[in-house]
Amino acid sequence: MARQEKKRDVVIVGLGWTGAIIGKELADEGLDVLALERGHDQDTVPNFQYPDMIDELKYGIRLKMMQKPSQQTVTIRRTESETALPYRSLGSFLPGNGVGGAGTHWNGLNWRPQAEELRLRSYISERWGEGIIPEDMTIGDYPVSYDEMEPFFTRFEKVAGISGTAGNLNGQRREGGNPFEAWRSEEYPMPAMPTTYDGHKFAEAARAMGYHPFPAPGGIASTSYVNEYGMQMGPCNHCGFCERYGCYQYSKSSPQTTILDALRRMPNFEYRTESEVLRVEMAADGRTATGVTYFDEKAGEEVFQPADIVVLASYQLNNVHLMLLSGIGQPYNAVTGEGVTGKNYAYQMNGGVTMFFKDEHFNPFVGTGANGMCIDDFGINNIDFGAEGFIGGAYWRSGQTNGQPIRSMPLPSGTPAWGADWKAAVGEWYGHAMSIGTHGSCMSYATNHLDLDPTYTDRHGRPLMRMTFNWNPNDIRMTQFMKGKAEEVARTMNPDLMQSSFKSEGAQYDVRPYQTTHNTGGHIMSESPTTGAVNKFSQAWDKHNVFITGAGNFVQNIQYNPTGLVGGLAYHTAHAIRTQYLSNPRNLV
Amino acid sequence: MTDLPGLPSRRSFLKASAAGAALSGFALSAKAQAPQPPVPLDQYEREYLNGVEWAFVLAAVSRLIPSEGDGPGAIEARVPVFIDRQLAGDYGAASDWYMEGPFQPDADPLRGWQTPLNPAQIYREAIPLVDQWCTDQHGAIFADLDDDVQDAVLTALQKNEAGLAPELKDFFTILLANTKEGYLSDPMYGGNHDMQAWVYVGFPGARANYKEWVDRFNVEYPLGPVSIKGERA
Numbered sequence: 038m039a040r041q042e043k044k045r046d047v048v049i050v051g052l053g054w055t056g057a058i059i060g061k062e063l064a065d066e067g068l069d070v071l072a073l074e075r076g077h078d079q080d081t082v083p084n085f086q087y088p089d090m091i092d093e094l095k096y097g098i099r100l101k102m103m104q105k106p107s108q109q110t111v112t113i114r115r116t117e118s119e120t121a122l123p124y125r126s127l128g129s130f131l132p133g134n135g136v137g138g139a140g141t142h143w144n145g146l147n148w149r150p151q152a153e154e155l156r157l158r159s160y161i162s163e164r165w166g167e168g169i170i171p172e173d174m175t176i177g178d179y180p181v182s183y184d185e186m187e188p189f190f191t192r193f194e195k196v197a198g199i200s201g202t203a204g205n206l207n208g209q210r211r212e213g214g215n216p217f218e219a220w221r222s223e224e225y226p227m228p229a230m231p232t233t234y235d236g237h238k239f240a241e242a243a244r245a246m247g248y249h250p251f252p253a254p255g256g257i258a259s260t261s262y263v264n265e266y267g268m269q270m271g272p273c274n275h276c277g278f279c280e281r282y283g284c285y286q287y288s289k290s291s292p293q294t295t296i297l298d299a300l301r302r303m304p305n306f307e308y309r310t311e312s313e314v315l316r317v318e319m320a321a322d323g324r325t326a327t328g329v330t331y332f333d334e335k336a337g338e339e340v341f342q343p344a345d346i347v348v349l350a351s352y353q354l355n356n357v358h359l360m361l362l363s364g365i366g367q368p369y370n371a372v373t374g375e376g377v378t379g380k381n382y383a384y385q386m387n388g389g390v391t392m393f394f395k396d397e398h399f400n401p402f403v404g405t406g407a408n409g410m411c412i413d414d415f416g417i418n419n420i421d422f423g424a425e426g427f428i429g430g431a432y433w434r435s436g437q438t439n440g441q442p443i444r445s446m447p448l449p450s451g452t453p454a455w456g457a458d459w460k461a462a463v464g465e466w467y468g469h470a471m472s473i474g475t476h477g478s479c480m481s482y483a484t485n486h487l488d489l490d491p492t493y494t495d496r497h498g499r500p501l502m503r504m505t506f507n508w509n510p511n512d513i514r515m516t517q518f519m520k521g522k523a524e525e526v527a528r529t530m531n532p533d534l535m536q537s538s539f540k541s542e543g544a545q546y547d548v549r550p551y552q553t554t555h556n557t558g559g560h561i562m563s564e565s566p567t568t569g570a571v572n573k574f575s576q577a578w579d580k581h582n583v584f585i586t587g588a589g590n591f592v593q594n595i596q597y598n599p600t601g602l603v604g605g606l607a608y609h610t611a612h613a614i615r616t617q618y619l620s621n622p623r624n625l626v
Numbered sequence: 627m628t629d630l631p632g633l634p635s636r637r638s639f640l641k642a643s644a645a646g647a648a649l650s651g652f653a654l655s656a657k658a659q660a661p662q663p664p665v666p667l668d669q670y671e672r673e674y675l676n677g678v679e680w681a682f683v684l685a686a687v688s689r690l691i692p693s694e695g696d697g698p699g700a701i702e703a704r705v706p707v708f709i710d711r712q713l714a715g716d717y718g719a720a721s722d723w724y725m726e727g728p729f730q731p732d733a734d735p736l737r738g739w740q741t742p743l744n745p746a747q748i749y750r751e752a753i754p755l756v757d758q759w760c761t762d763q764h765g766a767i768f769a770d771l772d773d774d775v776q777d778a779v780l781t782a783l784q785k786n787e788a789g790l791a792p793e794l795k796d797f798f799t800i801l802l803a804n805t806k807e808g809y810l811s812d813p814m815y816g817g818n819h820d821m822q823a824w825v826y827v828g829f830p831g832a833r834a835n836y837k838e839w840v841d842r843f844n845v846e847y848p849l850g851p852v853s854i855k856g857e858r859a
C-alpha cells in the first residue's frame with residue numbers, strides 16, 4: 038500500500054516556470070498549495086555560484102542540470118513504419134530537471150507570438166484560401182486571441198524581468214523596436230541590452246538592405262529591477278555562460294530569480310523534491326482527479342497525494358506522458374486522426390549562415406543567452422505563402438551567446454575534424470567568426486505525434502512515451518527560403534569565407550545535435566473536446582479539476598522561442614482558476 | 627623496438643617525454659612563474675585504462691591533436707589523463723543514460739547512441755580489436771606504427787572501415803570528442819594542462835565578467851585565462 042499524505046487544495050507536478058507561476062498565483066489566493074518536483078532542490082546560492090558554474094564540461098557537455106535519460110526519456114522514430122528507439126543520451130533537446138526546471142538554464146530569448154500565429158488557419162484561409170494548406174497539415178486557430186492574451190504577456194514579462202525595446206506600443210510604431218510585432222500595452226520592464234560586435238555588423242548590413250533590425254528581447258537584466266513579488270535582479274555581466282547554466286549573478290530571468298524565494302516564504306506553500314509523479318489518480322466516475330501518486334526517492338516508496346486541483350506543469354513531454362499513462366484525453370491515433378492526447382507534436386526549424394573574418398576580433402566569450410540584433414522581416418505575417426509555396430516564417434538573430442570552446446568552435450567547411458590542420462584552424466579561427474541564425478516555425482502534421490511505446494519501459498515499469506517525428510517538406514521549403522535571403526545579407530558583409538547550414542529536401546530528423554528544447558503540442562488547446570486535450574484555460578476537457586500548462590498547449594509551434602507564450606498562458610490559466618473555477622468548480626467552457 | 631606486454635609502448639613514452647620538454651619552454655614564456663611540473667605521463671597512476679589501452683590512447687590522441695606547429699598538442703595538454711578520469715567516472719559508466727534493452731546497435735547513426743556498451747566498455751573492447759587489426763594489416767599494434775600509418779588507421783576508424791562490430795562503431799566518435807574535451811575543458815579535469823589550449827585559441831576561461839567589453843567592437847580581449855581553481859596563465 039502506498040503511503041498517503043494529507044490532502045491539499047492544489048498539487049502541482051513540476052516546479053519549473055509554469056509550476057512556479059501557478060504556485061505563486063494560487064498561494065496568493067490563499068489556497069494550500071503543494072508542488073512535487075522530480076529533481077533536486079537548487080538555488081543561485083549555493084548551486085549556481087561562481088566560479089563552479091563556469092564549467093563547460095560539467096554543464097555544457099555532460100549536461101548535469103538536465104533530465105537524466107536513466108530516470109526518464111522517450112523513444113523516437115521518424116515514420117510509422119520505423120521501430121522507435123530510445124533517446125538514450127541527450128542531444129537534440131534537453132529537458133530540465135530540478136527546482137526551476139529548464140527556466141534555470143534557458144537562454145532567455147523572450148517573445149510574444151504574432152497575432153496571426155494564434156489564428157493561423159483563419160489567417161491563411163482569409164488571405165489565400167484553405168486550399169494552400171496541405172491536407173496532412175493539422176494547424177488550427179488557438180482558442181484564445183492575441184488581444185485576450187495581451188495582459189498576460191505583459192504580466193509575464195514584468196514578473197520575469199525582460200529587457201527590450203517596444204516596436205508597437207498600443208498600435209504606435211516605435212523607433213528601434215520590432216515594427217512587425219503585435220501591439221503591446223506597456224514598454225518592456227527594462228531597456229534593451231547592449232549588443233556585441235557581430236550583432237552590430239549584422240544590423241548595419243540588414244539596415245542597408247532595407248530591413249528593420251532591433252535588439253533581441255531577453256530575460257537578461259540590463260539594469261537593476263524589482264518585480265511585483267519583490268524579487269530583485271541585477272545587471273548582467275555578459276559572462277557567456279547562460280544557456281545550460283544557472284546564473285550566478287541574479288541576472289537571468291528564472292523561477293529562482295523572479296518567483297521562488299517569494300513563494301517559499303508563504304506558509305501555505307510547500308514543495309517536495311526528488312518526488313517524481315507517476316500518474317494522476319481518478320475518481321470512480323472518471324470525471325475528476327483525486328490526486329497524484331508519486332515516487333518518493335528518499336524513502337524509496339510510492340506515495341498517494343490527494344488534492345482538489347491537479348496542475349500538470351512538468352514540461353510538454355512529461356505532461357503528455359503522464360496524460361497517456363493516466364487516461365487524460367483519448368490517445369491520438371495517427372491513422373484515423375481520432376483522439377487528442379499526443380496530437381500535433383511540433384518542434385522548430387532553424388538554420389544559419391556562418392561568416393569568417395580573418396582580421397576581425399569578435400571575442401565570442403562575451404555574450405548572454407539573449408544577446409544580439411534581430412530582424413523580423415521574414416516573419417509569418419510578412420510572407421506571401423501563396424506566392425512562396427510554404428506556410429511559415431522565421432525571425433533572424435545575430436549575437437554571441439557563448440564562446441565556450443568545446444561547443445562553439447566554428448571552422449571553415451573543409452577543415453579536417455582532427456590532426457595538424459584542425460589544430461592550426463582552431464588557432465586561426467577561434468574568435469574570428471560570427472553567424473546569422475534563422476529561428477523558424479514548425480507546423481503540425483497528422484504524422485508527427487506522441488503515444489506510448491510498446492517495448493521500452495522506465496525504471497518504474499511504465500511504458501516510455503514514443504515520439505514519431507520527421508521534418509516535413511513545407512518547413513524545409515521555409516528554411517530554404519531563409520537560406521537564400523540570409524546568404525544575400527551575409528554576402529554584403531564581405532566575409533573572407535562563409536558557409537550555411539539549413540535542412541534541405543529529404544532531411545531526416547537527427548537526434549544527436551542540439552537543435553532546441555522547443556518541443557510543442559501533444560496536449561493542445563482547442564475550441565471543442567474532439568479537437569484538442571484542453572480548453573482555452575488549459576483545463577482538461579474530460580477532467581475539470583486537471584489543468585495542464587506549458588508548450589504542449591501550442592496548436593502549432595510559433596516561429597519564436599516558446600516561453601513568452603508559455604508564461605502568458607500560465608498566467609491566463611491561473612487567472613481563470615482564481616476568478617472562475619474556485620467559486621464554482623466545473624468545466625469552464 | 628620491443629614492448630613489454632601489458633606496458634605502454636616505449637614509442638609513446640618517447641613521444642610523451644619529448645612533448646614534455648617542449649611544454650616547459652612554452653609554459654615559461656606564458657607565465658611569470660614556472661608551474662609545478664606534473665607527474666610525467668609514464669608515471670601517472672591510471673584510474674581506468676590498463677597499460678595496453680593507455681599506450682593506444684597516448685598514441686591516438688597525439689595524432690588527433692599533434693604536438694607540431696603552434697599551440698600545445700594533446701600530449702602537452704595531458705589529454706590522456708583527462709580521458710582516463712572521464713572513463714573512470716559517471717561519463718564512462720553512462721550512469722545518466724538510458725541503457726535498457728533491447729538494443730539495435732546497427733541502427734542509422736542519426737538515431738543516436740544505440741549500443742549496449744557504455745563509453746568505458748567501448749574503449750575496453752575496441753582497443754584490442756584495433757590493435758589486432760593493425761597487426762594484421764600493418765604488422766604492429768597501433769602505438770608502434772609510423773605517424774602516417776596511424777593517421778590512415780584513424781581515418782579507417784573514422785569511416786567505420788576498420789572492421790569494428792556495430793556495438794563499437796561509436797569508438798572513433800567518442801575518442802575524438804573526448805580528446806577535444808580534454809584539450810579545451812577546465813584543467814581541473816586533468817587535461818588542458820596549464821590552460822595552454824585556452825591561451826592558444828584565446829579563450830579567457832572562467833573570467834566571466836565582460837560588462838565593459840560588449841561594445842568594444844573589433845578590439846582583441848587582452849587578458850589570459852583563469853581556471854575554476856584560480857590558476858592564471
Ligand SMILES: Cc1cc2nc3c(=O)[nH]c(=O)nc-3n(C[C@H](O)[C@H](O)[C@H](O)COP(=O)(O)OP(=O)(O)OC[C@H]3O[C@@H](n4cnc5c(N)ncnc54)[C@H](O)[C@@H]3O)c2cc1C
Pocket residue numbers: 050051052053054055056073074075076131132133134135136137138139140142143144145146147148280281312313314315350351352353355406554555586587588598599600601603
Ligand atoms: C537549453 C535550453 C535553452 C532554452 N532557451 C530558451 C529561450 O531562449 N527562449 C525560450 O523561450 N525558451 C527557451 N527554452 C525553453 C524553456 O526553458 C521552456 O519553454 C520552459 O522552461 C518551459 O516551462 P515549463 O514550466 O513548461 O517546464 P520546465 O521549466 O522544464 O519545468 C518542468 C519541471 O517539471 C519537472 N518534472 C518533470 N516530470 C516530472 C514528474 N513526473 N514529477 C515531478 N516533476 C517533474 C522537471 O524536473 C522540471 O523541473 C530553452 C530550454 C532549454 C533546455
Ligand code: SF4
Pocket residue numbers: 257258273274275276277278279282283284285286287288289404405406
Ligand atoms: S550572461 Fe548574464 S544573465 Fe547569463 S549567466 Fe552570465 S551574468 Fe547571468
